[in-house]
Amino acid sequence: MATAPEKFILIKKGFWGMKASLVKTTFFDGLVLGYLLVVVLIAILHPSDEQMLELSKNTLIFLSCCLVGAGASFLLNFFKLKTLGELIFEDAEAKANLVSESWYKTVWAWELIVFLVTTLIVGVKITQFSVFELMDQQGFQGAIRLFQGLMSPNFDLLPRAVLNIIVTIFMAFMATALAIPIAFVLCFFCAKNIMKTPGAFVIYMGLRTLLNIMRSIEALIWAIIFSVWVGIGPFAGMMALMIHSIASLAKQYSEIVESVNEGPIEGIVSTGANKLQTIWFAIVPQVVLPFISFTVYRWDINIRMATIVGLVGGGGIGTLLIQFQGQAMWPEVGTIILVIAFVVWFMDTASAYLREALK
Amino acid sequence: MINRNPNSNETLLSIKDLVKTYPNGTQALKEVSFEVRRGEFLVVIGLSGSGKSTLLRCLNRLNDPTSGEITFNGKSTLDLKPAEVRNLRKKVAMIFQHFNLVPRHTVLSNVLMGRLGDTPSLKSLFGMFSAPDYQKAREYLNLVGIAEKEKMRADQLSGGQQQRVAIARALTQQPEILLADEPVASLDPATCHTVMDYLKKVNQELGITIICNLHFLSLVRQYATRVIALKAGEIVFEGSPTEITDDWFARIYGHGAREVHIN
Numbered sequence: 001m002a003t004a005p006e007k008f009i010l011i012k013k014g015f016w017g018m019k020a021s022l023v024k025t026t027f028f029d030g031l032v033l034g035y036l037l038v039v040v041l042i043a044i045l046h047p048s049d050e051q052m053l054e055l056s057k058n059t060l061i062f063l064s065c066c067l068v069g070a071g072a073s074f075l076l077n078f079f080k081l082k083t084l085g086e087l088i089f090e091d092a093e094a095k096a097n098l099v100s101e102s103w104y105k106t107v108w109a110w111e112l113i114v115f116l117v118t119t120l121i122v123g124v125k126i127t128q129f130s131v132f133e134l135m136d137q138q139g140f141q142g143a144i145r146l147f148q149g150l151m152s153p154n155f156d157l158l159p160r161a162v163l164n165i166i167v168t169i170f171m172a173f174m175a176t177a178l179a180i181p182i183a184f185v186l187c188f189f190c191a192k193n194i195m196k197t198p199g200a201f202v203i204y205m206g207l208r209t210l211l212n213i214m215r216s217i218e219a220l221i222w223a224i225i226f227s228v229w230v231g232i233g234p235f236a237g238m239m240a241l242m243i244h245s246i247a248s249l250a251k252q253y254s255e256i257v258e259s260v261n262e263g264p265i266e267g268i269v270s271t272g273a274n275k276l277q278t279i280w281f282a283i284v285p286q287v288v289l290p291f292i293s294f295t296v297y298r299w300d301i302n303i304r305m306a307t308i309v310g311l312v313g314g315g316g317i318g319t320l321l322i323q324f325q326g327q328a329m330w331p332e333v334g335t336i337i338l339v340i341a342f343v344v345w346f347m348d349t350a351s352a353y354l355r356e357a358l359k
Numbered sequence: 360m361i362n363r364n365p366n367s368n369e370t371l372l373s374i375k376d377l378v379k380t381y382p383n384g385t386q387a388l389k390e391v392s393f394e395v396r397r398g399e400f401l402v403v404i405g406l407s408g409s410g411k412s413t414l415l416r417c418l419n420r421l422n423d424p425t426s427g428e429i430t431f432n433g434k435s436t437l438d439l440k441p442a443e444v445r446n447l448r449k450k451v452a453m454i455f456q457h458f459n460l461v462p463r464h465t466v467l468s469n470v471l472m473g474r475l476g477d478t479p480s481l482k483s484l485f486g487m488f489s490a491p492d493y494q495k496a497r498e499y500l501n502l503v504g505i506a507e508k509e510k511m512r513a514d515q516l517s518g519g520q521q522q523r524v525a526i527a528r529a530l531t532q533q534p535e536i537l538l539a540d541e542p543v544a545s546l547d548p549a550t551c552h553t554v555m556d557y558l559k560k561v562n563q564e565l566g567i568t569i570i571c572n573l574h575f576l577s578l579v580r581q582y583a584t585r586v587i588a589l590k591a592g593e594i595v596f597e598g599s600p601t602e603i604t605d606d607w608f609a610r611i612y613g614h615g616a617r618e619v620h621i622n
Binding site: 263266269270271272273276277280281282285286 | 419445448455461462472476478529
């Protein structure tokens with residue numbers, strides 16, 4: 001093919017004319033090696049608590065370490081010693097010409113091993129992992145007392161628990177039901193294969209960013225926000241779940257829309273159909289079953305989340321749970337947990353059967 | 360209205376210096392020029408990647424040409440507004456290698472979709488097609504011989520049957536030209552002929568001009584009234600199917616290629 005060399009150059013030219021893969025490789029290795037360097041520095045210098053709190057100074061130290069790491073990565077790859085970053089991000093062309101070498105002779109394998117071992121050690125330190133605490137006699141007795149309470153549930157509370165779980169189920173239902181139409185409309189605006197023109201692409205990017213932000217704020221945080229806004233109760237919890245569901249469903253829906261078969265779309269476009277007709281006749285029939293399946297799953301998730309949301313004032317069974325837990329009334333808590341477990345198990349199974357049948 | 364005289368010499372479509380360069384730099388078409396007369400059965404041949412599909416897709420603006428001129432019925436088709444492009448597509452119907460029917464819809468519903476261009480958005484969203492639309496859809500289903508399958512789901516049909524439904528959908532648009540992009544490339548040899556026979560019927564009985572991309576020369580000799588051969592985006596042969604000698608065959612498909620017969 002006469003055009004092949006041109007194409008080749010286009011792909012290889014990345015950032016400021018540099019190879020895109022080189023930028024990614026150096027960035028990745030810079031982070032990994034810089035992090036290792038910081039760990040070594042802390043281990044050697046034992047900084048005091050005050051020193052650890054100096055954020056701007058420490059950021060500077062971390063970034064310089066990353067820079068050193070990036071330099072090291074560049075040099076290593078320059079001398080053909082393949083680093084972990086290079087292994088992951090190298091060109092497709094280089095990946096095709098794989099050189100088989102014993103792993104223990106490569107730089108990348110040792111980089112990976114040192115990274116994992118260091119992270120494990122740091123992790124044990126930071127999470128204060130301690131076998132002694134687990135074995136502590138007094139603490140263990142406390143746990144046993146709690147379990148005994150849970151295991152002898154107080155069924156006097158059952159009617160209230162049942163009424164509250166009904167509230168929770170409806171919170172989840174309303175949140176899902178209200179999220180469906182909004183997510184359905186939004187999903188087409190954040191599907192890449194529909195928003196092709198430059199103007200549409202701006203809307204696509206804006207909407208995607210907004211939804212990502214909405215989604216990265218946990219339902220728990222939304223519940224705290226809404227419990228201040230509309231007051232503690234099921235309405236706050238429902239709103240929190242709805243916001244989260246809109247963001248999640250729109251994302252999942254749009255991914256399904258992006259993966260549809262292009263054939264029917266071309267078929268419908270070539271009849272002279274407009275954009276709306278194309279979406280309705282060529283895309284919707286292809287996505288409707290996966291949409292339903294994801295929606296049922298979202299409802300299932302929402303029922304579990306509705307309980308958690310209740311803990312921070314979202315109403316329903318979660319609020320009941322946190323009341324009795326606060327007073328250490330374990331037999332009552334046991335009843336509530338039993339009711340939650342039953343409903344979650346039932347919804348989980350039902351949704352699994354439903355989704356299986358809809359395939 | 361449709362001209363039912365296949366022997367007319369009227370130029371329906373004229374393509375001049377058509378160039379299509381894809382964003383990645385591939386030059387699919389390099390200054391292609393030819394004319395299509397009303398009522399022709401024009402076949403475009405050439406290797407995969409020679410630009411056949413791109414050519415067809417430029418004609419109904421599924422692809423936007425880089426430069427050149429296309430005139431359809433004396434009017435340029437390259438400076439149209441979106442609504443006018445949709446009008447063009449109504450008149451220049453297309454069928455595809457992979458049929459491109461809508462799954463989970465019935466055969467009849469798929470054929471009715473050929474009327475979308477003439478149906479207001481709101482009505483079409485509720486599936487409200489007019490009685491004449493239904494009549495046309497059934498008429499063309501009858502023409503391609505699968506009227507009895509109208510209630511079946513389109514994705515349950517065999518490949519050949521799906522292509523016939525696609526032809527019926529295209530005819531329901533009441534087109535003047537039918538573009539066929541490798542219509543038989545994913546069908547078995549026997550079904551191949553059935554589908555090609557229906558295209559011939561459409562051409563001769565309804566007087567619809569056909570531009571068809573094909574791989575097999577034996578089919579070309581049997582069905583084409585005129586042939587264009589593309590090689591690396593350029594026209595290397597134009598003439599009647601009987602003029603394609605072994606020598607021409609080698610030039611079009613490269614030396615060392617062998618003709619495969621499918622009958």
